[in-house]
Amino acid sequence: MKKLEHNKIEKKWQKIWEEAGAFKVSNEESSQKDKFYLLEMFPYPSGKLHMGHVRNYAIGDTLARFMRRKGLDVLYPMGYDAMGLPAENAAIKGNTAPAEWTKKCIDDMVKQQKRLGLSYDWNRLINTSSPDYYRWNQWIFLKLLERGLAYRKKAAINWCPRCKTTLANEQVVSGKCWRCGSKIKVKIKKQWYFKITDYADDLLAGLDELEGWPDAVKIQQRNWIGRSEGAVIDFKIKSSKRTIPVFTTRPDTLCGSTFLLIAPTHPDIFDIARGNKEKIEDFINEAVSSSIAEKDIKEKKGIYLGVDAINPLNGKEVPVYTANFVFMEYGTGAIMSVPAHDQRDYEFARKYGLDIIEVIRPEEGGYDGKKAYEGPGKLVNSGEFNGFSSKEAIKKISRYLSSAGTGRKSVQYKLRDWLISRQRFWGTPIPVIYCEDCGIVPVNEDDLPVKLPEDVDFSDEGNPLKTSVKFNRVTCPKCGKPAKRETDTMDTFVDSSWYFLRYVNPKEKEKPFVPEDVNRWLPVNQYIGGIEHAVLHLLYSRFFTRALKDMGFVNFNEPFENLLCQGMVLKDGAKMSKSKGNIVDPGDIIKEYGADVARLFILFASPPAKDLKWSDDGVKGCYRFINKLWKLADEKSTASELIQKEDKDFELFLNRTIKGVTEDISEDLQFNTAIAKIMELVNRIKKLPAGTEIKRRGVKVAVSLLSPFAPHTAGEIWESLAKNTRLDKESWPEYDMSLIKEGKSIFELPVTVNGKLRAKITVSDTESKENLLDKAASNEKVEKFIKDSEIIKKIYIPGKIINFVIK
RNA sequence: GUCGCGGUGGCGGAAUUGGCAGACGCGCCAGGUUUAGGACCUGGUUCCUUAUGGAGUGCGAGUUCAACUCUCGCCCGCGACACCA
Numbered sequence: 001m002k003k004l005e006h007n008k009i010e011k012k013w014q015k016i017w018e019e020a021g022a023f024k025v026s027n028e029e030s031s032q033k034d035k036f037y038l039l040e041m042f043p044y045p046s047g048k049l050h051m052g053h054v055r056n057y058a059i060g061d062t063l064a065r066f067m068r069r070k071g072l073d074v075l076y077p078m079g080y081d082a083m084g085l086p087a088e089n090a091a092i093k094g095n096t097a098p099a100e101w102t103k104k105c106i107d108d109m110v111k112q113q114k115r116l117g118l119s120y121d122w123n124r125l126i127n128t129s130s131p132d133y134y135r136w137n138q139w140i141f142l143k144l145l146e147r148g149l150a151y152r153k154k155a156a157i158n159w160c161p162r163c164k165t166t167l168a169n170e171q172v173v174s175g176k177c178w179r180c181g182s183k184i185k186v187k188i189k190k191q192w193y194f195k196i197t198d199y200a201d202d203l204l205a206g207l208d209e210l211e212g213w214p215d216a217v218k219i220q221q222r223n224w225i226g227r228s229e230g231a232v233i234d235f236k237i238k239s240s241k242r243t244i245p246v247f248t249t250r251p252d253t254l255c256g257s258t259f260l261l262i263a264p265t266h267p268d269i270f271d272i273a274r275g276n277k278e279k280i281e282d283f284i285n286e287a288v289s290s291s292i293a294e295k296d297i298k299e300k301k302g303i304y305l306g307v308d309a310i311n312p313l314n315g316k317e318v319p320v321y322t323a324n325f326v327f328m329e330y331g332t333g334a335i336m337s338v339p340a341h342d343q344r345d346y347e348f349a350r351k352y353g354l355d356i357i358e359v360i361r362p363e364e365g366g367y368d369g370k371k372a373y374e375g376p377g378k379l380v381n382s383g384e385f386n387g388f389s390s391k392e393a394i395k396k397i398s399r400y401l402s403s404a405g406t407g408r409k410s411v412q413y414k415l416r417d418w419l420i421s422r423q424r425f426w427g428t429p430i431p432v433i434y435c436e437d438c439g440i441v442p443v444n445e446d447d448l449p450v451k452l453p454e455d456v457d458f459s460d461e462g463n464p465l466k467t468s469v470k471f472n473r474v475t476c477p478k479c480g481k482p483a484k485r486e487t488d489t490m491d492t493f494v495d496s497s498w499y500f501l502r503y504v505n506p507k508e509k510e511k512p513f514v515p516e517d518v519n520r521w522l523p524v525n526q527y528i529g530g531i532e533h534a535v536l537h538l539l540y541s542r543f544f545t546r547a548l549k550d551m552g553f554v555n556f557n558e559p560f561e562n563l564l565c566q567g568m569v570l571k572d573g574a575k576m577s578k579s580k581g582n583i584v585d586p587g588d589i590i591k592e593y594g595a596d597v598a599r600l601f602i603l604f605a606s607p608p609a610k611d612l613k614w615s616d617d618g619v620k621g622c623y624r625f626i627n628k629l630w631k632l633a634d635e636k637s638t639a640s641e642l643i644q645k646e647d648k649d650f651e652l653f654l655n656r657t658i659k660g661v662t663e664d665i666s667e668d669l670q671f672n673t674a675i676a677k678i679m680e681l682v683n684r685i686k687k688l689p690a691g692t693e694i695k696r697r698g699v700k701v702a703v704s705l706l707s708p709f710a711p712h713t714a715g716e717i718w719e720s721l722a723k724n725t726r727l728d729k730e731s732w733p734e735y736d737m738s739l740i741k742e743g744k745s746i747f748e749l750p751v752t753v754n755g756k757l758r759a760k761i762t763v764s765d766t767e768s769k770e771n772l773l774d775k776a777a778s779n780e781k782v783e784k785f786i787k788d789s790e791i792i793k794k795i796y797i798p799g800k801i802i803n804f805v806i807k
Numbered sequence: 808g809u810c811g812c813g814g815u816g817g818c819g820g821a822a823u824u825g826g827c828a829g830a831c832g833c834g835c836c837a838g839g840u841u842u843a844g845g846a847c848c849u850g851g852u853u854c855c856u857u858a859u860g861g862a863g864u865g866c867g868a869g870u871u872c873a874a875c876u877c878u879c880g881c882c883c884g885c886g887a888c889a890c891c892a
Contacts (some may be wrong), residue, residue, distance in 0.1 A: 042887090054810060091821050173888095174888085174889080175886095215811075215812090216811060216812065216886085216887080219810070219887085220810095220811085220812060220888080223809095223810070223811095223888060224887095224888080226891065228891075228892085230892085244818070246892085247891095247892065248892060249891095250892080261892090300890080301884070324888090324890095325890045325892095326891095326892080327890090327891065327892090329890075329891085330891045331891075331892065334892095335892045336892085337892085338892090342880095342892070343808095343890090343892075345892085347890095352823095412891080412892090413891095414891055427814080531886085531887090534887080535888095536889090601832095604820095604832070605819060605820080605832085605833095606819070607820085610813090610820090612819090613818085613819060615818080615819065615832095615833070616834050617818095617832095617834070618818095618819065618832070618833055620833085621831095621832050621833055622832080624832095624847095625832085627847095672819095672820075672821085672831085672832095673820095673821070673830085673831080673852080674830080675832090676820090676821075676830065676831035676832075677830090677831080679830095679831055679832075680830075680831065683831090700872070748827085749827095750826080750827045751827095752826085752827080752872090752873075754872080754873090755826095755873050755874095757827055760827075792872085793872055794872090795826095795872050797826065797871080797873095800826050800827095801826045801827080801873080803826080803872055803873065804872090805872050805873090
């Protein structure tokens with residue numbers, strides 16, 4: 001018997017596919033067949049593949065191979081998200097140029113991916129750190145700048161002291177840097193932003209149409225955008241012309257407002273304040289300089305500004321404070337505090353001895369003096385508005401305020417503009433020049449790309465880009481005088497916000513992509529990646545797509561039609577990581593058991609969206625299965641002549657399996673159950689007599705169904721069974737629906753008594769209800785349970801069950 | 808705290824328009840094969856019970872002839888957000 005030499009077989013088939021260009025796809029052909037754009041989130045090229053990657057690619061490749069055999073034109077590309085800190089750190093440490101270092105890492109990644117037998121169209125490979133790619137980041141930046149969607153402003157920003165760079169809000173996780181976990185500090189800095197907030201409402205509304213996205217991701221985006229409806233109400237400052245506008249979602253509680261709070265970073269704070277300015281300044285400095293992370297634990301603090309404001313509804317005078325828990329970035333940077341009905345205000349009021357007035361009373365319970373009541377109810381202590389429900393009062397009070405000119409409806413978002421400036425070297429240079437006379441001058445489109453220089457000193461603190469003489473020596477494109485180049489580079493999330501478009505025309509020199517081609521291939525039919533990008537990459541990409549649509553470059557709103565968020569790969573109850581020492585190296589598994597077994601196990605062990613618990617024994621199980629099939633296929637060589645033998649049951653089972661596997665893959669991406677069904681089929685094939693026609697047919701179908709999961713072994717077996725043909729070129733097996741329907745006509749019908757299974761009777765679907773009930777009742781086992789009792793009810797559900805209800 | 812996801816044998820997991828709980832795999836047990844180990848093959852394997860039988864999908868109620876599946880109330884685990892007014 002021939003031994004299964006997996007490593008040899010893998011090499012053989014990978015070579016055959018490569019030489020045949022089996023997975024190349026051209027933009028022209030796509031019009032003849034239905035297209036299918038399948039995409040995995042591209043990796044950061046660390047140089048080392050881990051199990052999370054393998055899972056991601058195993059899911060994608062299986063689907064890609066399945067779709068091709070179903071006759072679709074499949075675009076399935078791979079690329080590398082290659083900008084970022086590690087290359088720069090390597091440069092600092094090892095004195096290697098980031099470009100070289102990155103190139104080597106990418107080569108290493110490609111090698112490892114190729115060993116898995118992934119069917120990418122490698123001709124479309126992209127590397128975001130190449131000037132051919134990042135010049136289009138710059139081009140898009142200039143387009144956004146033209147439209148006012150890119151702008152520069154001074155604001156309080158998140159600063160990561162370890163990465164020595166600023167971060168966008170989305171990149172701060174619980175007050176820490178998303179990448180390195182350092183605590184974030186607050187700094188005031190002038191930086192570049194993309195105006196994602198212009199699309200807040202649109203991005204929110206678009207979520208409703210994304211039926212192919214997991215709810216978890218949509219909910220996260222919805223929360224992140226954080227739309228809330230309310231009103232802006234103006235409080236006049238006593239003996240001053242100034243007013244303080246506040247945002248509230250609860251205008252019904254206006255009469256319960258006993259003080260105002262404004263953010264410590266409010267630009268007007270010193271104009272408003274009349275108290276001890278030194279003390280106030282000290283307070284503000286402390287509040288601003290403390291890190292965001294500390295804010296979580298910190299108690300509420302504030303200081304009276306020495307002025308009072310006037311409630312526009314009841315004319316009451318209330319004190320104005322600044323407090324450390326009020327944000328300038330949200331609403332108007334000032335709030336009306338209603339301590340009886342807002343827990344935060346309650347705590348503040350208790351601490352500083354401020355008035356608490358109940359204005360909302362529900363049927364039961366309500367404000368009890370111990371904590372705020374935040375629900376709805378009927379108004380009290382609110383003058384002419386007493387007795388109205390919260391809902392009615394919100395309308396009436398809003399109407400009153402707007403007719404008096406002291407308030408207006410308002411919608412606020414939690415989403416803030418995307419800060420894209422990074423004080424790093426290994427990123428896309430922001431293509432602007434600062435001229436003393438002309439101000440901010442964009443680089444001319446013809447002068448793109450603004451390339452990263454090579455004369456850089458990495459040994460200094462701060463952004464290495466500042467050390468390049470070549471890079472910084474520049475003249476103003478407008479007036480020709482010496483000028484300064486922007487040395488900040490772009491957030492690497494800019495690269496990933498449109499890479500899925502570049503795959504369509506990866507080598508295009510004149511434009512980032514060709515709109516007609518992109519409009520044909522996009523949106524991505526199936527996108528696969530981790531859920532950690534729920535509000536980062538996925539939100540930014542949706543924003544870019546919309547902006548590009550508004551500029552007329554694409555004709556769709558949403559880049560990703562269906563999204564699958566794969567679960568993590570766990571071992572010993574934790575995510576595989578160096579620090580935990582629980583890493584399983586994919587390379588070792590491939591060497592020992594083969595790429596097909598690695599893929600098979602990872603798909604079989606768990607449904608794709610769930611976390612996967614790694615099991616060495618489970619891998620062995622899949623290895624056994626592959627070998628079992630291999631041996632079965634080898635049997636044919638011992639039988640000189642195949643015996644004709646009919647086996648209707650097996651034929652039916654075979655057809656059912658084809659149907660089941662097809663549906664599991666195409667409808668629900670249920671690879672685990674699809675594989676289980678193929679295993680069942682193989683178990684049944686084993687029981688068939690050797691050397692029969694039907695057995696050989698069974699093996700062929702099993703191998704054919706298995707091929708998307710285990711393409712090398714399946715290809716090898718098929719070649720030996722089917723006259724040296726290539727399985728990946730065969731169309732997907734069909735099933736005979738009439739046979740399946742016919743198979744249903746005689747079956748086992750379960751019979752229960754009081755819902756407990758007592759027997760199964762073999763019936764035909766043509767038998768009458770009465771006949772079946774008699775048959776069931778006279779069954780030996782059933783009779784035992786019903787003979788001494790009164791039958792209250794007889795239930796027959798055709799094709800499903802019989803149930804006798806007895807007393 | 809808010810929102811979301813989940814809880815089924817010793818383990819990973821099947822079963823959802825309500826209709827045979829535990830497919831498939833692992834592990835385990837018994838037998839075979841082998842000088843031995845491993846590998847391989849055959850059979851068994853939710854729990855209790857000698858059999859007949861009974862119990863059983865986190866807990867407690869409810870709807871139903873029938874509930875892993877639907878409703879209500881809890882408990883536990885995981886994840887996201889976290890003073891957003």
